Amino acid sequence: MRIELKNVSFAYGAYGKRRRKKEASSSVPAVLREIGLTIGKGEMLAVAGKSGSGKSTFTQLLKGFLSPTEGELLLDGVNPHTAKRPELFDRVGYIFQYPEHQLFAATVFEDIAFGLQHAGLTPEAKEAQVRAAMTAVGLDDDAFASRSPFELSGGEKRRAAIAGVIVLEPDVLILDEPTAGLDLPSRQALFELLHRLNRENGMTILWVSHQLDEILEHASRLIALKDGRFVADGHPARLLSDPQLLAAFGWEEPPALAIRRMLGDGPVLPESVEETAQRIARRYAERSNPVLLS
Numbered sequence: 083m084r085i086e087l088k089n090v091s092f093a094y095g096a097y098g099k100r101r102r103k104k105e106a107s108s109s110v111p112a113v114l115r116e117i118g119l120t121i122g123k124g125e126m127l128a129v130a131g132k133s134g135s136g137k138s139t140f141t142q143l144l145k146g147f148l149s150p151t152e153g154e155l156l157l158d159g160v161n162p163h164t165a166k167r168p169e170l171f172d173r174v175g176y177i178f179q180y181p182e183h184q185l186f187a188a189t190v191f192e193d194i195a196f197g198l199q200h201a202g203l204t205p206e207a208k209e210a211q212v213r214a215a216m217t218a219v220g221l222d223d224d225a226f227a228s229r230s231p232f233e234l235s236g237g238e239k240r241r242a243a244i245a246g247v248i249v250l251e252p253d254v255l256i257l258d259e260p261t262a263g264l265d266l267p268s269r270q271a272l273f274e275l276l277h278r279l280n281r282e283n284g285m286t287i288l289w290v291s292h293q294l295d296e297i298l299e300h301a302s303r304l305i306a307l308k309d310g311r312f313v314a315d316g317h318p319a320r321l322l323s324d325p326q327l328l329a330a331f332g333w334e335e336p337p338a339l340a341i342r343r344m345l346g347d348g349p350v351l352p353e354s355v356e357e358t359a360q361r362i363a364r365r366y367a368e369r370s371n372p373v374l375l376s
């Protein structure tokens with residue numbers, strides 16, 4: 083699914099004032115201002131910006147929880163608000179920050195199956211879909227299906243919540259700060275899952291993050307929000323090696339890029355720590371060989 087924002091502005095408290103747009107936008111400070119952006123199918127896109135910069139507001143607009151005060155949002159060329167096609171937003175899966183707070187059912191199975199209750203599936207088809215979603219998030223164990231979601235670990239709870247969204251097979255998955263409060267193994271498992279959904283299902287993955295290392299490693303595009311506008315949009319390795327951009331956001335250069343810069347290599351494709359280590363080893367070998375020969 084292609085998402086387009088055309089000149090989108092948003093101000094809280096401006097509802098019901100579309101007919102008096104000018105008045106509304108001048109009296110309420112806009113959180114998002116004149117945003118023009120296209121998100122293509124299958125992107126791995128990170129959204130960054132300071133706290134309070136409007137990241138959550140932006141993602142909620144994409145899911146249709148909020149509608150633009152000005153401008154328009156198009157999903158595959160259709161404005162779901164004006165075309166009265168809110169069901170188009172069903173193609174967008176949304177994972178709130180701390181999604182584990184949304185778990186509510188008596189068992190993990192029932193929690194994940196909740197979104198399918200009106201899908202008109204036979205019990206067998208429903209069970210198959212829930213099990214497939216559980217397998218996808220790595221909760222593939224008969225014991226998990228009947229356990230209370232409240233007894234799971236933090237990482238497992240988050241995976242159960244994600245399963246409840248991907249069971250609906252969305253085209254786009256939006257996650258608001260999905261790694262907040264997760265330990266390293268849980269973060270790694272989460273990104274393995276997101277990459278798999280992206281690779282195998284062509285799912286667009288858009289997530290909000292404060293972790294520059296994480297963005298560098300996992301995103302193929304970074305958009306950075308400041309004062310209601312996306313002031314940077316491009317490849318993370320390129321953007322995050324720009325001293326001016328780093329200064330504008332008060333960000334520290336990610337260690338992987340700093341090491342690469344010290345090694346004298348320009349910004350290239352994002353590299354894992356392993357790749358960087360290999361590069362250092364190669365450089366070391368190049369330099370030490372003449373010494374060994376002499």
Ligand SMILES: Nc1ncnc2c1ncn2[C@@H]1O[C@H](COP(=O)(O)OP(=O)(O)O)[C@@H](O)[C@H]1O
Binds near residue numbers: 113134136137
């Ligand atoms: N429901 C709301 N009503 C009024 N103002 C809000 C609401 N939610 C967020 N805001 C304000 O909008 C701005 C952007 O908030 P938010 O989108 O949550 O930022 P971020 O996710 O980047 O931290 C902040 O100034 C915040 O106080």
Ligand SMILES: [Mg+2]
Binds near residue numbers: 138139258
């Ligand atoms: Mg937020």
